[in-house]
Amino acid sequence: MDTAIIIEKGIFIVVIFAITMLFAMYETLAERKIAAWFQDRIGPDRAGKGGILQPLADGLKLFSKEEFFPNTPNRFLFIAGPAISMSTALITSAVIPWGDTLHIFGRDVVLQATDIDIAMLYIFGVLSVGVYGIMIGGWASNNKFSLMGAMRASSQMISYEVAMGLAIIALVMMTGSLSLRDIAAGQHGMSWNVFYQPVGFLIFLVCSFAETNRTPFDLAECEAELIGGYHTEYSSMKMGFYLFAEYASMFISSTILAVLYFGAYNFPGMDWVTENWGANATTWIGVLVLFGKICFFIFFYMWVRWTIPRFRYDQLMKLGWKMLIPLAIANIVITALAILWSDGKLF
Amino acid sequence: MILTLFYILSAITLATAFLTIFSKNPIHSAIYLVLCFFSIAGHYLMFNAQFLAIVHVIVYSGAIMILMLFTIMLMNLNKEDEKNKTLLSRIAAAGAFGLVALVLIATFIKSHAVIARYDVSGKDYQSIKVLGQVLLNDYMVPFEFASILLLVSMIGAVLLSKKEHING
Amino acid sequence: MSIESLSLSGRKKEVSNKKMTFMESLYLVAIAKGLWITLGHLFTRKVTIKYPEQTRSLSPVYRGQHMLMRDDEGRERCTACGLCALSCPAEAITMKAEERKPDEKHLYREEKYASIYEINMLRCIFCGLCEEACPKQAIYLTKSRVMVKSASNREDFIYGKEKLVMPLEMAINNTKPQMAK
Numbered sequence: 226m227d228t229a230i231i232i233e234k235g236i237f238i239v240v241i242f243a244i245t246m247l248f249a250m251y252e253t254l255a256e257r258k259i260a261a262w263f264q265d266r267i268g269p270d271r272a273g274k275g276g277i278l279q280p281l282a283d284g285l286k287l288f289s290k291e292e293f294f295p296n297t298p299n300r301f302l303f304i305a306g307p308a309i310s311m312s313t314a315l316i317t318s319a320v321i322p323w324g325d326t327l328h329i330f331g332r333d334v335v336l337q338a339t340d341i342d343i344a345m346l347y348i349f350g351v352l353s354v355g356v357y358g359i360m361i362g363g364w365a366s367n368n369k370f371s372l373m374g375a376m377r378a379s380s381q382m383i384s385y386e387v388a389m390g391l392a393i394i395a396l397v398m399m400t401g402s403l404s405l406r407d408i409a410a411g412q413h414g415m416s417w418n419v420f421y422q423p424v425g426f427l428i429f430l431v432c433s434f435a436e437t438n439r440t441p442f443d444l445a446e447c448e449a450e451l452i453g454g455y456h457t458e459y460s461s462m463k464m465g466f467y468l469f470a471e472y473a474s475m476f477i478s479s480t481i482l483a484v485l486y487f488g489a490y491n492f493p494g495m496d497w498v499t500e501n502w503g504a505n506a507t508t509w510i511g512v513l514v515l516f517g518k519i520c521f522f523i524f525f526y527m528w529v530r531w532t533i534p535r536f537r538y539d540q541l542m543k544l545g546w547k548m549l550i551p552l553a554i555a556n557i558v559i560t561a562l563a564i565l566w567s568d569g570k571l572f
Numbered sequence: 573m574i575l576t577l578f579y580i581l582s583a584i585t586l587a588t589a590f591l592t593i594f595s596k597n598p599i600h601s602a603i604y605l606v607l608c609f610f611s612i613a614g615h616y617l618m619f620n621a622q623f624l625a626i627v628h629v630i631v632y633s634g635a636i637m638i639l640m641l642f643t644i645m646l647m648n649l650n651k652e653d654e655k656n657k658t659l660l661s662r663i664a665a666a667g668a669f670g671l672v673a674l675v676l677i678a679t680f681i682k683s684h685a686v687i688a689r690y691d692v693s694g695k696d697y698q699s700i701k702v703l704g705q706v707l708l709n710d711y712m713v714p715f716e717f718a719s720i721l722l723l724v725s726m727i728g729a730v731l732l733s734k735k736e737h738i739n740g
Numbered sequence: 741m742s743i744e745s746l747s748l749s750g751r752k753k754e755v756s757n758k759k760m761t762f763m764e765s766l767y768l769v770a771i772a773k774g775l776w777i778t779l780g781h782l783f784t785r786k787v788t789i790k791y792p793e794q795t796r797s798l799s800p801v802y803r804g805q806h807m808l809m810r811d812d813e814g815r816e817r818c819t820a821c822g823l824c825a826l827s828c829p830a831e832a833i834t835m836k837a838e839e840r841k842p843d844e845k846h847l848y849r850e851e852k853y854a855s856i857y858e859i860n861m862l863r864c865i866f867c868g869l870c871e872e873a874c875p876k877q878a879i880y881l882t883k884s885r886v887m888v889k890s891a892s893n894r895e896d897f898i899y900g901k902e903k904l905v906m907p908l909e910m911a912i913n914n915t916k917p918q919m920a921k
Contacts, residue, residue, distance in 0.1 A: 264781070
């Protein structure tokens with residue numbers, strides 16, 4: 226195999242890993258700041274200028290805390306829980322197209338770790354495996370509240386994966402590909418999928434809230450009922466890993482939302498930029514645009530968190546099975562009819 | 573390199589499969605089974621069957637085993653709950669399984685390959701596009717039958733779980 | 741006017757358990773409304789007071805750290821009668837009385853004074869009953885204008901006379917307007 230490709234991909238993966246970590250770190254600060262602003266407060270502002278060093282302080286605190294083990298039936302699984310959560314949150318980024326092709330050092334560098342034609346399915350696979358982190362951790366805690374949190378998390382994630390998959394099917398029918406690169410390239414300029422699939426987008430949005438265990442669907446760590454849910458017994462950096470994994474998966478799911486429905490790295494007027502400033506400029510601006518969209522979705526996650534109260538468990542299940550799945554199926558049928566009609570095969 | 577990978581994967585598959593049977597704790601059993609499924613997905617990947625591998629992960633590890641773990645955790649099985657089976661039933665079970673294995677091995681030895689020679693068509697049958705076309709063009713009827721079978725079982729599950737209303 | 745239609749606050753809303761329509765049960769409109777409200781709060785003025793640097797102004801009826809008062813001539817008013825200790829519901833006050841020597845007339849107003857006067861600030865509930873009980877108007881919770889500071893030792897919360905008695909400079913300041921007369 227070409228050594229240069231390995232080096233190129235290696236560097237790219239490390240960079241993406243670093244960016245994901247950085248985002249996850251500063252999401253913790255952003256969450257606290259945004260929560261404060263929504264509640265007419267200022268938020269943490271003591272560590273560094275405007276609280277810019279707060280994540281470091283938090284990390285240091287978590288690192289120096291006592292490593293506590295409950296009377297667990299299996300120490301290995303107790304450690305494996307947060308590790309699985311963290312790794313599944315990180316490996317999703319492998320198939321995401323972070324930008325178009327870049328021409329540097331006489332090479333065409335594709336800003337994507339790997340372009341497999343089943344990228345969408347890969348994401349679903351990783352998502353479904355992600356449940357194990359919570360489930361195993363919750364079970365190994367040897368605590369009824371943890372187990373209950375794990376149960377809720379897993380049943381909720383399984384339920385919402387169905388609606389999520391159905392929402393994606395309509396999108397895949399439109400684009401005709403499961404590869405994220407093709408889906409991204411198909412939204413050139415301003416023809417973003419959200420304009421053609423508004424219902425699908427809404428369903429996908431709601432489901433990604435449920436998949437990332439964020440409010441209003443954070444029943445797995447519902448404080449009022451379950452103390453801390455699946456991470457009740459966790460302390461120190463293992464706890465930090467769970468929280469970090471949550472923020473990392475929030476970043477990744479924001480990215481997926483941006484790539485699938487909000488045009489990925491495409492922005493209006495990109496042809497003009499290519500003509501006047503060159504293809505590289507388009508790529509760089511495209512990457513910035515993508516990160517702008519990601520930041521918006523992260524903000525949206527937090528915005529919703531501080532607006533909507535937590536759903537009750539039966540409401541959650543009702544919404545998933547009785548509202549979203551029928552809506553998604555109707556969306557598929559309508560999309561199919563629309564595609565046939567636009568091809569002139571209907572009537 | 574591929575061969576080494578194969579040996580490692582096979583070792584994991586066999587080891588976790590045996591551990592699934594031999595571990596006393598049902599949760600550990602289930603987790604070993606999950607690992608076993610993952611290594612089987614790895615085998616599929618070595619055949620370059622990406623679609624099959626990922627669907628295997630989604631369906632078996634991601635859905636079926638999670639539901640299985642779910643029920644095991646909810647039932648909270650302990651060692652005390654385990655019923656002591658009599659020696660006779662154990663021998664009967666072992667004998668029955670041995671006979672089934674014998675029949676299977678016999679049929680496999682006697683059987684002949686349907687396709688004598690594989691043609692190299694140059695077509696990438698692992699590509700999801702080709703796979704879809706083959707499924708929906710050449711094997712349309714069995715595919716639809718399979719989907720109807722799934723639909724029927726789904727309706728059956730809904731009917732079973734539905735509460736019976738006494739007054740209609 | 742019947743009790744059903746009476747609304748004291750003018751914001752009475754009839755609760756109904758009517759079945760939601762499909763669109764309502766998706767909560768889309770309600771959520772959009774809620775998001776709009778929270779977005780408004782993002783840009784409102786923040787109410788935080790950054791405590792150590794900024795402090796809130798005290799209300800006239802606040803109750804903070806106690807102060808043992810001095811009279812116009814700078815003498816301690818307390819006569820160690822013990823009524824404050826008696827009235828204290830938390831039993832936070834202890835004192836030891838002593839007789840005033842003839843050469844201490846400029847220090848203590850009454851013939852008997854408290855040689856030791858201690859308040860355990862961990863027990864004190866800042867109810868102000870000592871202030872009400874005092875016949876000599878010697879103890880006040882509203883004059884020091886400070887709150888009891890935090891500390892990391894339990895012993896540090898037993899405040900003796902050195903912390904409770906009105907500082908001399910304050911007493912001198914109090915006498916100034918009279919001297920001007």
